[in-house]
Amino acid sequence: MDAIEGIRPGLEGRLERVVEGELLTHHVGGKGTFSTPAMIGLMEITCHRSIERLLPAGHTSVGYEVHVRHLAPAAPGRTVVVTTRVAEVKGNKLKFEVECHEGDTLLGDGIHKRAVVPAMF
Template sequence: MVKTLTQEFQIKKKDTAAAMGSGGLEVLSTPSMIAFMENTAYELFTPLSSSGETTVGIEINVKHLSPSAVGKRVEVRAKLVEQKKSILFFHIEAYDDEKLIGTADHKRAVVTIETFMKNIE
């Protein structure tokens, strides 16, 4: 049942803590790293979902372990480790130059798009 996906992202100025407002330095921001992680988990499950379904993030426990500079490539490795009904459990790791920079345990819920969107009206 374990499925994995690896994606690469290049850190741009818009991804920095200074640009995001989460800090003052020109390094990869934690919110941007989380977005890279969530996107990789989302992309991992998308081909497995039925028509009219998607996944939404519902919980993330993240550790940002090391800074990364603008221009660096970040490799994000997501692993689907369990599914309990409509809840998906992922373990995610992020690396730059093979150095671990972040880890996360992430939960996503499988939802019907039409029903989900009605809830925001």
């Protein structure tokens, strides 16, 4: 597949969520904290949503690689903001830079890679 028209380096995505419910892990005690799997999941969702409207008909994007650091906690009830930016496009492969903040605090950052493929389901 050639490069997807409209998906270019610099394309950004953004998602805000309140830390609650399934975004919490409780094995740390107390009321819980924002979990690493939840943070990575929000990063993946934000990447996909940022390009979804630009995908060819009958196609979707799937994640195939994640390199993320979880640097700080976020308490229940706090709002986290995930930002993504397309860093590289090679054919059907997309590389995103991802970050998650709570206020001015960087909670996590890294790289997420996705591939544009025919939708099967």
